[in-house]
Amino acid sequence: MESELYAARAAHRAGPIITGHVVRLAEGYARELRVGQHVLVAVLFAAGIARLLGLALAALRQAGGAGGARRRWRELRKGPEFLVTPLQLRDTRGVLCEVEIHGHLPQSALDPGDHIQVTVRRQKDHQLPPRADRIVNITTGQLLTPRIPTLWSHLGPALLLQAVLGVVLLAVAAWLLTR
Template structure:
């Protein structure tokens, strides 16, 4: 039979562990991490408190406030992108299984015909193949754990530090008002 005219059916096995041989790593594409608006509003709101305090302090010194390179709301709301690479492997019973690797792996980490043990988890969207959490390459003895960017890595340490200081300032102001009143 012609493989292009009659492609072999691909199964999405729920796992949690699938053992088999790598058939093919398909072309990767990017997917966006969703950013929740309430979390973003809370972080940006508390960070704004610090910016206001710094702007007031700078205006008192007449030094001018150096705003730095601030990212826009739309850019922060968009979320980080990560690489999705579909992986096909043939399990011990001969079934062709497809799953998704989220994040980057070293280029030589998986080769066709490598014997692997893959830990997968179903994704929230039932229309997507299971997500690979861990790969043990039994041929090379490597343990591979793909990592995707998170909301916190997307926002960055500077913005999160500003938000933490802003939260402390708000807490101190509330405590001072409670003691004074």
Template sequence: MDRDLYPERIAYPPGPIVTGRVVRLLGGYSREMKVQQPALVAVLTAATVARLIGTLVLSVLRAGTGSGSRRKFKELRKGPEFLVTPLRIRDTAGVLCEMEIHGHLPQSALEPADHIQVTVRPQKDAELAPRVERIVNITTGQLLTPRIPTLWSHLGPALVLQAMLGLLAVAVVVAILLGSVG
């Protein structure tokens, strides 16, 4: 049968664990991750409090405020992008299965014909192929766990630290106010 005229059907694997051989790693593309607005607003508000306190202290010391490279709310709201690589394997029953690897893997981690065991889970969108959580490459003995960015890695350690300092400053002010009332 001509594979160009009658391509083989591709199935999404039903189970959480699929064992088979790598047929093909397709070209990767980027997908944007959604950022929950309430969490972003809370972090930015707390960070702004810390930044205002820092600006006040610096202006009192006449050291200047510094320009810094702040990212805009719109940039932070957009969310990080992560690499999505479609993976096709032929399971032990001979069925061609497709799944998605989210995040980066080493270049030589998977080769065609490698015998692998994959742990997958369905995505929120039922139209998308299941997401790979873990790959055990039986051929090479490697355990592979792709990692995608999180909200906290997207915001960055500086902004998260600023937010924690802002929350601490607000807690101190509230404690002082409550202490003076009682």
């Protein structure tokens, strides 16, 4: 009973599965990933606190400036671009389906006529075709999982580490003030 419930939940999370043959793999184009301004402001505020501490320590040591090149607001707000490749396939009932592949795939991963099984997920913009989360090329036996950049990979580990340090500094300052 418990394993059936787990399987039902996993199937619900995965989304519908389309099985069919590749009809056409169109030329890919770039699409920009949107970055929420409220998230960006919070991360930059917290990172700014840590940066101010770093500048103060550098001034005390008289070591000059602290840190390397900083990215501008406009660069961070723009967000990363990712490859979108439209894919048309004919399912087992003969219906022509269109899905989008987000991210890069190996060049020979899909060819017209390949028998594939695609797990799809509806996109936030309902006018766009569903997005392929996972593709199993039954012809070649390959499992393909395209990956796109995320907000966190776009901001980078250095900025996120600064933000975490800034939040810790704020928490310590708040704790010291309330004692």
